[in-house]
Amino acid sequence: MKMIKIKTAQNIDVDYELAGLGDRTLARAVDYAIFLIAYIGCAMVIAMLSFQAIESKTYAGSNTYLIPIIVWLALCVLYDLVCEVFLNGQSIGKRSAKIRVVSMNGARPTIGQYLLRWIFRIIDFGITFGSCAIVSVAVSKNRQRVGDMVAGTAVVKLPTELKFNNLVFAPITEEYETQYPAASQLTDDDVVLIYDVIKNFNRTRNSELVYRLAVKIKKHLNIITPDTINEYQFLEIMVQDYKHLTSGGQSILV
Template identity: 40%
Template sequence: METIKVNTSQHVDIDYPVAGLGERIAARLIDLAAFFGLYMLVILLAVLIRTETVFFILLIALGAIYVFYNLICEVFMNGQSLGKRLMKIKVISIDGSQASIGQYFIRWLFRLVDFALTAQIGGLIAVAVSEKKQRIGDMVAGTTLIKTVPRTRFDHIAFHPTEEEYTPVFKNADLLTDRDVELMHEVILTYYKTSNADLIYNMSAKVAEHLSLNIPQGMNELNFLTTVIKDYKHLTSQSD
C-alpha cells in the first residue's frame, strides 16, 4: 500500500495510506453522476411545471451547485464530497490536521488550472508525478488526499484496569493531554503494523522531553510509552 509520511503537530512522522489516482477518478465520476441525476431531476420538474421563469431559476441554482459543489462539500463534510465519502478518501492538511476553510478554498480555486484550463488532465498528471500525490491545487493549498482509515480516539483505547494499589512510575504523566495519549497509542499500533522502530524512538523522545524526564535505565522506549499511557490512565482516573 502506497503511503505518504505526514509530520503531525506533535512533530512525529506517521505514514498515512495515500488516495490513489484511480480512487480520485472514481470519486470524481460519482460526483458527476450525482450532478447528472440532479440535472435530470430539474429537467423533469421543468416539464411538469412548464413555467419558463421557474425553469430559468432552477438552471441558475443548478449552475451554482455545479460551480461550488466541491468547496461546499469539503467545508461541511470534513474534506469529503459524496464521491470521496463513498470511495473512503478525504482531504487533509499536509501536517495531518483537518484542512482549514482557506485551504479548501485555494484547492477549489485551482480546479480551474487542474481541470478546466487543462482539459481535465493537469490535475491527473500532477497527482501521478508528485511525491505526495497532490494536484496543483493541493500543492498550493498544502493539502493532500488520504484513505479514511479510522483514527484512534481516546475512548477506543483499550487499557487494562489498573490496580487500586498501583503506583505510577511517572507521576507527572497527567501533564499530557488525551490527544497526546491517542497519538502515543496510534504510534504503537503503527509500529506493530510496519515494524518502523523510528516511530517509537521519536515518540518516546518527545514524551520524555515534554515530561522533563529521562527514560529509566533498563526500560526500552516501547515499554516507556506503554508505562506512560498506563500511568496517565491511572492518574486521570483518580482525579475524576
C-alpha cells in the same frame, strides 16, 4: 505504498498513505452522483413549474425557470471549493472514500491552496474531460493532479478512526504499581495517539516518531526517566499507567 508525513494536532508527524487513482475515482463517482441527483431535482422543479403554468394558463416567465438551472450550475462549479474549505479538505465523496486533501508539508491547506486546486479543475476535468487528472495521478510521484502540483497539495488515505474504548488491552496483575502518576493528566485522545505511534513503529520501524512523542510527553508532564528505559518502553508504560489510574487498573496495551 507511497507515504507522506501529516502533522497531528499534537504537533507529531505521522506517515499516511497517498490516495491512489481508485480511491479518487470512487470519491469523484460519489460526488457526480450528488450532481446527478441535484440535476434530477432541478428538472422536476422545472417540469412542475411548466405543468402549473399550463394548468393555470399563465406564463411563468423565463426567469422562473432559470432559478433551478442557476442553482444546479452553482452546485457543480462551487461544490468542491466550498466542501474542501469548510469540511477540512473533503468533499462528500472524499469523506465516503476516507481520503482528504492536505498540504505537502502535512499541514491543513490554506484557502489559497484550495482556490488553486479549484481553478485548475478547468484543465484537470474541464478542457481534458478528466483525462489529464487520470494520467497525472497515475504517473506522478506523489499521485497528484495538475491542480495539486500547482497548489502544493496531495490527497491522502485516512486511517480508521480509533476510539479509546476500542483499543485492545490485556489483563495485568493486581500487584501492578503505577510508575508515573502524572499519566493521569493525559486524555483518551492522547492515549489513542500513543497507540497509533506504537503501531506505526511496529509496522515501519520509524523510531523518530517514538522519540519525538516521548520527548513531548516528558516535557509536558515534567517526567524524568532513568537511562534504563528507552522511549518505546516509556510510551508503553504511560499507556499502562493511564489505564491503571483511570479504570482501577487492570490493563496493559498489547
